[in-house]
Structure formats: structure tokens, C-alpha cells
Amino acid sequence: xxxxxxxxxxxxxxxxxxxxxxxxxxxxxxxxxxxxxxxxxxxxxxxxxxxxxxxxxxxxxxxxxxxxxxxxxxxxxxxxxxxxxxxxxxxxxxxxxxxxxxxxxxxxxxxxxxxxxxxxxxxxxxxxxxxxxxxxxxxxxxxxxxxxxxxxxxxxxxxxxxxxxxxxxxxxxxxxxxxxxxxxxxxxxxxxxxxxxxxxxxxxxxxxxxxx
Amino acid sequence: xxxxxxxxxxxxxxxxxxxxxxxxxxxxxxxxxxxxxxxxxxxxxxxxxxxxxxxxxxxxxxxxxxxxxxxxxxxxxxxxxxxxxxxxxxxxxxxxxxxxxxxxxxxxxxxxxxxxxxxxxxxxxxxxxxxxxxxxxxxxxxxxxxxxxxxxxxxxxxxxxxxxxxxxxxxxxxxxxxxxxxxxxxxxxxxxxxxxxxxxxxxxxxxxxxxxxxxxxxxxxxxxxxxxxxxxxxxxxxxxxxxxxxxxxxxxxxxxxxxxxxxxxxxxxxxxxxxxxxxxxxxxxxxxxxxxxxxxxxxxxxxxxxxxxxxxxxxxxxxxxxxxxxxxxxxxxxxxxxxxxxxxxxxxxxxxxxxxxxxxxxxxxxxxxxxxxxxxxxxxxxxxxxxxxxxxxxxxxxxxxxxxxxxxxxxxxxxxxxxxxxxxxxxxxxxxxxxxxxxxxxxxxxxxxxxxxxxxxxxxxxxxxxxxxxxxxxxxxxxxxxxxxxxxxxxx
Ligand code: B12
Numbered sequence: 001x002x003x004x005x006x007x008x009x010x011x012x013x014x015x016x017x018x019x020x021x022x023x024x025x026x027x028x029x030x031x032x033x034x035x036x037x038x039x040x041x042x043x044x045x046x047x048x049x050x051x052x053x054x055x056x057x058x059x060x061x062x063x064x065x066x067x068x069x070x071x072x073x074x075x076x077x078x079x080x081x082x083x084x085x086x087x088x089x090x091x092x093x094x095x096x097x098x099x100x101x102x103x104x105x106x107x108x109x110x111x112x113x114x115x116x117x118x119x120x121x122x123x124x125x126x127x128x129x130x131x132x133x134x135x136x137x138x139x140x141x142x143x144x145x146x147x148x149x150x151x152x153x154x155x156x157x158x159x160x161x162x163x164x165x166x167x168x169x170x171x172x173x174x175x176x177x178x179x180x181x182x183x184x185x186x187x188x189x190x191x192x193x194x195x196x197x198x199x200x201x202x203x204x205x206x207x208x209x210x211x212x
Numbered sequence: 213x214x215x216x217x218x219x220x221x222x223x224x225x226x227x228x229x230x231x232x233x234x235x236x237x238x239x240x241x242x243x244x245x246x247x248x249x250x251x252x253x254x255x256x257x258x259x260x261x262x263x264x265x266x267x268x269x270x271x272x273x274x275x276x277x278x279x280x281x282x283x284x285x286x287x288x289x290x291x292x293x294x295x296x297x298x299x300x301x302x303x304x305x306x307x308x309x310x311x312x313x314x315x316x317x318x319x320x321x322x323x324x325x326x327x328x329x330x331x332x333x334x335x336x337x338x339x340x341x342x343x344x345x346x347x348x349x350x351x352x353x354x355x356x357x358x359x360x361x362x363x364x365x366x367x368x369x370x371x372x373x374x375x376x377x378x379x380x381x382x383x384x385x386x387x388x389x390x391x392x393x394x395x396x397x398x399x400x401x402x403x404x405x406x407x408x409x410x411x412x413x414x415x416x417x418x419x420x421x422x423x424x425x426x427x428x429x430x431x432x433x434x435x436x437x438x439x440x441x442x443x444x445x446x447x448x449x450x451x452x453x454x455x456x457x458x459x460x461x462x463x464x465x466x467x468x469x470x471x472x473x474x475x476x477x478x479x480x481x482x483x484x485x486x487x488x489x490x491x492x493x494x495x496x497x498x499x500x501x502x503x504x505x506x507x508x509x510x511x512x513x514x515x516x517x518x519x520x521x522x523x524x525x526x527x528x529x530x531x532x533x534x535x536x537x538x539x540x541x542x543x544x545x546x547x548x549x550x551x552x553x554x555x556x557x558x559x560x561x562x563x564x565x566x567x568x569x570x571x572x573x574x575x576x577x578x579x580x581x582x583x584x585x586x587x588x589x590x591x592x593x594x595x596x597x598x599x600x601x602x603x604x605x606x607x608x609x610x611x612x613x614x615x616x617x618x619x620x621x622x623x624x625x626x627x628x629x630x631x632x633x634x635x636x637x638x639x640x641x642x643x644x645x646x647x648x649x650x651x652x653x654x655x656x657x658x659x660x661x662x663x664x665x666x667x668x669x670x671x672x673x674x675x676x677x678x679x680x681x682x683x684x685x686x687x688x689x690x691x692x693x694x695x696x697x698x699x700x701x702x703x704x
Contacts, residue, residue, distance in 0.1 A: 098388065100430070150359065150366060153363070180319075180574075198502060
């Protein structure tokens with residue numbers, strides 16, 4: 001559908017005004033909101049994500065596109081009142097207790113949101129219980145943890161232990177990241193995944209929530 | 213004839229800002245502090261600033277002109293550091309420069325495998341021994357985190373090892389509020405009393421504000437704790453241009469100035485005269501890779517420029533500038549480090565942090581440290597500049613040259629050879645090709661490694677009295693016990 005192509009294109013250009021106008025227009029043309037979301041907004045973001053991963057575009061381009069997407073989603077929201085805004089899944093994200101480094105975590109959060117996930121950001125210095133409690137209450141499918149200090153990495157293991165104790169492993173998946181963290185460490189503590197940057201995080205979380 | 217009034221001895225200098233621009237940046241930074249304030253996560257500090265007349269709105273503290281001026285008035289323009297034996301090693305004043313290794317790496321680059329790994333006690337001891345032999349590295353830093361002790365003591369443990377194995381003063385920092393006490397107690401053990409420690413500072417603590425314009429509970433507590441014991445602090449503000457700071461160098465400088473001024477206010481109002489370095493570790497954020505490049509030329513320009521602002525405010529300075537983002541000891545590692553070190557030297561940054569460091573401040577390499585020691589040696593030579601040394605009148609020198617056909621053994625040569633020309637160690641290849649081939653056609657990496665081993669082999673034990681060493685061990689052991697470690701790793 002031509003209008004959806006244009007939404008995707010304007011989103012890729014980061015043109016919030018045009019995206020909003022086109023989303024409104026498509027609703028008046030009675031195109032189903034779900035179709036506008038998937039075929040216009042999410043599709044545009046996928047292109048952006050891929051281009052970013054290949055270094056064809058830079059971070060600001062991605063963030064501009066994401067901003068345009070949020071604007072489009074705001075207009076679609078009322079149409080989803082009943083069934084709720086469709087999302088790829090809920091991710092609870094935070095920097096672990098004792099650690100204040102939140103720049104990388106924020107970036108990952110922004111990119112996940114841009115890709116269509118619902119992101120609950122607990123901020124920094126987050127206690128292990130808080131990750132698990134929030135994920136349970138919110139029925140999140142993924143917990144994302146960030147640690148930048150050697151001293152705070154073990155908190156990630158505590159979260160995994162808590163999930164084990166509450167028999168939530170498998171129901172709630174875990175992904176970890178941050179400069180001192182490695183794939184091997186993720187395996188060692190029993191986390192489900194590791195990722196090294198925001199574009200890769202999106203792909204990895206997508207794979208995590210895919211039904212087996 | 214050129215100008216006749218030019219002084220003979222010129223310290224080579226590089227400048228990025230003129231006084232007018234510096235004043236403007238400071239005025240803008242003060243405006244930011246007055247109108248937007250700083251967020252401070254410490255009730256104690258917030259009420260202290262309130263008592264001094266700052267306007268407070270919950271955690272937000274708005275710093276007015278008077279408060280900032282009051283703090284600047286007591287900021288020392290210089291201070292000294294002393295080694296574990298109490299000998300003076302540093303005088304941070306004017307354009308005097310000193311190098312210190314990059315601090316707090318997550319990993320060490322293993323020479324054998326050329327891969328990173330988590331460092332151990334053994335690695336740390338080798339590092340401390342090596343630093344004790346490196347002539348152009350004036351202080352130690354707690355360069356990485358031994359992974360074979362409990363995380364909660366990993367910051368104090370590296371200071372413990374440093375004090376035990378190397379005499380040089382230490383640039384360090386705490387990861388938590390609690391760690392400060394043991395880190396202070398270790399220092400008091402070396403000096404004898406708190407008073408003696410206050411009189412002869414042994415360490416510098418890095419304390420980081422969180423960009424933009426925020427102080428966390430941990431780091432602000434470290435600032436006031438240091439004030440209480442007269443332990444010097446270096447403020448390490450890290451604005452990331454284009455991401456967590458304006459994209460321009462000048463905009464980043466405004467933010468860096470505001471954040472650093474807020475640190476100065478907290479430190480000086482807690483205890484006037486606490487020694488401070490006007491420091492930082494800003495970076496021009498790379499929006500392609502989501503990284504904080506320390507080797508970027510813009511990063512280095514920001515460092516040099518804020519150093520000028522610090523000097524203008526009358527304080528000694530520090531920067532994270534002679535390091536690289538390369539992953540191994542390659543050409544990038546060399547050129548980024550050398551470029552930074554050279555600019556830093558020419559700028560007169562008093563404490564230049566970075567040697568040994570790779571990979572965005574996350575990896576230390578002993579081999580790189582040995583190479584960087586040579587870069588530092590050359591920079592130290594560079595800043596001594598060119599000055600006449602019995603050169604005039606010139607005619608007698610040339611008469612001698614014409615007569616003898618060389619000056620290799622002239623009195624003038626013998627008198628000034630070693631002072632005038634810096635001879636690097638074997639890491640820097642100066643052999644002709646045939647000799648280089650005959651001696652094994654070694655690579656830089658091999659030579660650096662051989663040098664690491666040679667220097668560690670030459671290590672001489674620290675002259676810190678045994679009684680004090682024992683006391684350090686007792687202190688550290690009891691700290692380790694608190695975290696369930698019955699014994700410390702073997703030290704061999
Ligand atoms: C910026 C910075 C700071 C800023 C943080 C500002 C903020 N709001 O976050 C400030 C100045 C506050 C700071 C403070 C400190 N810091 Co700091 N900091 C850094 C630095 C230079 C860059 C980190 C960064 O933001 N990178 C850019 C982002 C985009 O990258 P990233 O964080 O790696 O995240 C990416 C990936 O890792 C991944 N990722 C990250 N999280 C997650 C999570 C998930 C779920 C996924 C999937 C992926 C993922 O994707 C991200 C996007 O690409 C690092 C050096 C380094 N190499 O990391 C040191 C570093 C981490 N800090 C260090 C230290 C020591 C400290 C302090 C203790 C210093 C002090 N004494 O005051 C304090 C910490 C206090 C505390 N308790 O937390 C050390 C750590 C040492 C160690 N062995 O543990 C480092 C390595 C530097 C050094 N050598 O000294 N720091």
C-alpha cells in the first residue's frame with residue numbers, strides 16, 4: 001500500500017511531522033491500525049535498524065527515526081484501547097545494584113523500544129529483587145541487565161538465582177551486557193543471552209522472545 | 213635580525229583558547245550552575261551547601277557566584293606528592309608534567325596469547341614491580357582489578373598491593389563509599405598517623421561527577437571523605453560530546469567546567485585547601501560504534517582546552533590523554549598514545565593519565581606500558597625545549613670541528629650529550645637494518661615483552677619497613693575476612 005510505504009520512508013528520514021500526518025491520513029482511509037503499525041512504522045524501523053548495524057547510518061539517524069515512530073504510535077494508541085498496543089514483548093531493563101553507569105543501558109532501551117518492544121526502565125542501582133518483582137508483575141518476557149564495574153557483575157548472577165528459586169527460568173529470559181561482561185560470563189551465570197551493543201541487542205532479544 | 217627581546221629559553225607550548233574565550237566559557241558554566249544547578253545525591257552535602265547560601269530544591273543545588281568564588285579562593289595553586297618513604301616525588305605547579313598509568317582496567321592483555329583476560333594478584337604484582345623500574349612514569353595508578361579476590365575488596369586490594377611492592381605514590385579511587393575507610397587506613401599505616409598523611413599526601417583519588425551535572429552518593433561521599441583527610445582528589449568529569457554533552461568542543465567545555473566547578477565547591481567548602489587536580493576524561497562520542505574514544509583527536513583537544521581553563525582558575529590539572537582504543541600493541545596503539553602524550557606535554561597538563569591503557573580505558577598491557585614509558589621520556593624531553601648550552605660564541609666550536617673533523621669527544625659534547633639527547637631503551641628500534649636482522653629482526657611487541665621481563669627481573673624490593681608491610685597485610689586480611697575470605701591469594 002502506497003501510504004504505508006510513505007510512512008516507512010518518512011520514518012526513515014526522521015520526519016516526525018510527516019509521519020504523524022500520514023498515520024492520521026491512513027486511519028481516516030480506514031486502514032486497520034495494526035496494518036499501519038506493522039507495515040509502516042515497524043517496517044521503517046527495521047530498515048533503520050539494519051542500516052545502523054551495517055554502519056550506513058549513525059546513531060542520531062536511528063534516534064530521529066525512533067522519535068518519528070513514537071509520534072506515529074501515539075496516534076495509533078486509541079485504536080488499540082481494547083486489545084492494548086501490540087508489542088514484540090515486554091522487557092524490564094536496568095543497571096544493577098551498586099552501579100551507576102547507565103549510558104549503555106539507556107541506548108539499549110531506546111533501541112528496543114524503537115524496534116517495537118515495550119520497555120520498562122528501572123534506572124540504575126537496581127536491586128536483584130526489583131528486577132524479578134517488576135518482571136513478574138508486568139508479565140515481562142525478558143530482563144535486561146547492565147553492569148560496567150567488575151564489582152557489580154555478580155549482581156547479575158543473583159538475579160538469575162532468584163529466577164531459578166521462583167521457577168521463572170524459561171518464562172522470563174535474561175540478557176546481560178556492559179564492558180566487563182562477556183558471552184562466557186553469561187553462560188557461567190546461566191543468563192540466556194549476552195549482547196555487545198544496541199543493534200545487536202535488538203536482534204538478540206528478538207531471538208529470545210521468538211516462540212521455540 | 214629578528215626580534216632581539218625574545219627570551220632564549222622557550223617552553224614549547226600549545227594553546228587552544230585565548231583568555232577572552234576562557235572567561236566566556238567560565239561565565240556560561242557559572243550561569244548553568246546558577247540556573248540549572250547540580251543534582252547531588254547526598255543529604256549531608258546538600259545541607260552543607262545550603263548552609264553556605266546555596267538555593268536548594270530537594271536534590272537540586274543551585275550554586276551562586278559567591279559560593280563558587282569562595283571555593284575558588286581556597287583552591288590551592290599547587291601541591292606535592294610523596295612516595296611511601298616520604299620523599300617528595302611530585303610538585304604539581306605551573307607547567308610541570310608527570311605521567312601516571314591509566315587506571316582501573318577491566319582486563320589485561322596477555323602477551324603470550326595476545327588476548328585479554330581477567331588479571332590476577334600475580335599480574336598486579338608484576339605490574340607494580342614494573343612501574344617501580346619505569347623512569348618516566350612518576351606514580352603508580354591502581355591500574356587494574358585483580359579478579360582473584362572478593363569484588364567488594366577489589367579496589368582496596370589493588371592499593372594494598374601497590375603500597376607493598378612499589379614506592380611510588382598512587383593514583384587511585386574507591387568503587388563504593390565503604391571502601392574509602394580501608395583505603396585511608398592503609399595509607400595511614402604507611403605514614404604512621406593521620407596527621408602525617410595529611411602533611412605528606414601519598415595518593416590521589418579520582419572522583420567522577422555523572423554527566424550531565426550530577427553527583428552520585430558514592431562519588432560525592434568520596435570527595436568529602438578525601439577532604440576530611442586532606443587526600444588530594446582529581447575530578448574526572450566525562451562529558452560525551454554529541455551524546456551526553458553538546459557536540460561542539462566549546463559546548464563540551466562549558467559542561468566540563470560546570471561539573472568540575474561543582475566538585476571544587478563541594479571539596480573546598482567541606483575543607484578549604486584540600487589539594488585538587490582540575491581533571492577529566494571527556495570523549496567525543498562515536499555515534500557509529502556507541503563508544504567513548506580516548507584516542508580521538510577531538511577528545512585530546514577537549515582535554516588540552518579544559519586544562520587551560522583549570523590553569524586560568526589557578527589550579528593544577530589532570531587528564532586521561534595518553535592512551536589508545538586499539539585492542540593490541542599495534543600502530544594505532546602507538547600513534548594515539550603518542551599524539552595524546554605530546555599534546556598533553558605541550559599543554560602542560562600536570563598529571564597525564566593513560567600509559568599502558570588500551571580499548572577505551574578497559575585494558576592494561578605491560579608491554580604497552582614499557583613502550584609508553586619511552587613516549588613519556590620523549591615528551592619530557594620535548595617540553596624541556598631547546599636552549600643554548602655554552603653554544604655562544606659559536607666560532608670556537610666550528611674551529612674545533614674543522615680541525616678535529618668531528619666533535620664526538622669534544623668537551624662540549626661530553627658535557628651536554630646526555631642532557632641534550634634522550635636515548636630511549638631497547639623497545640625503540642634505532643639499529644641499522646643489518647644489525648637489526650642480525651639481532652633477530654625483532655618486532656616491537658617482542659622487544660617490549662623482553663623489556664618487561666628484564667625490568668621485572670631487576671626489581672628491587674620496596675624499602676618500606678617490614679613492620680609497616682606487616683601492618684598492611686594485617687589490615688588487608690581483616691578487611692578480606694569481613695567479606696568471607698579467610699586468606700589472601702599467595703603473593704609470589
Ligand atoms: C562514562 C563512564 C563513566 C560515567 C558514567 C555516566 C553514566 N551516566 O553512565 C561516570 C563518570 C559517572 C563514571 C563513574 C565511574 N566509573 Co566509569 N566509565 C565510563 C566509561 C568511560 C564509558 C562507559 C560508557 O558509557 N560507554 C558508552 C556506552 C554506550 O557503552 P557501554 O556502557 O559499554 O554499553 C554498550 C554495551 O556494553 C552494551 N550494553 C551495555 N549494557 C547493556 C545491557 C544489556 C541488557 C545489553 C543487551 C547490552 C548492554 O550495549 C551498550 C550500547 O552499545 C567506562 C570505560 C569503558 N570502557 O566502558 C568507564 C569505567 C566503566 N568506569 C570505571 C570506574 C572505575 C568508575 C568509577 C568507580 C570511578 C570513581 N572512582 O568514581 C565510577 C563508578 C561509580 C559507580 N558506583 O558506578 C572503570 C571500571 C573499572 C572496573 N574494573 O570495574 C571503567 C572501565 C574506566 C576505568 N578504566 O577507570 N564512569
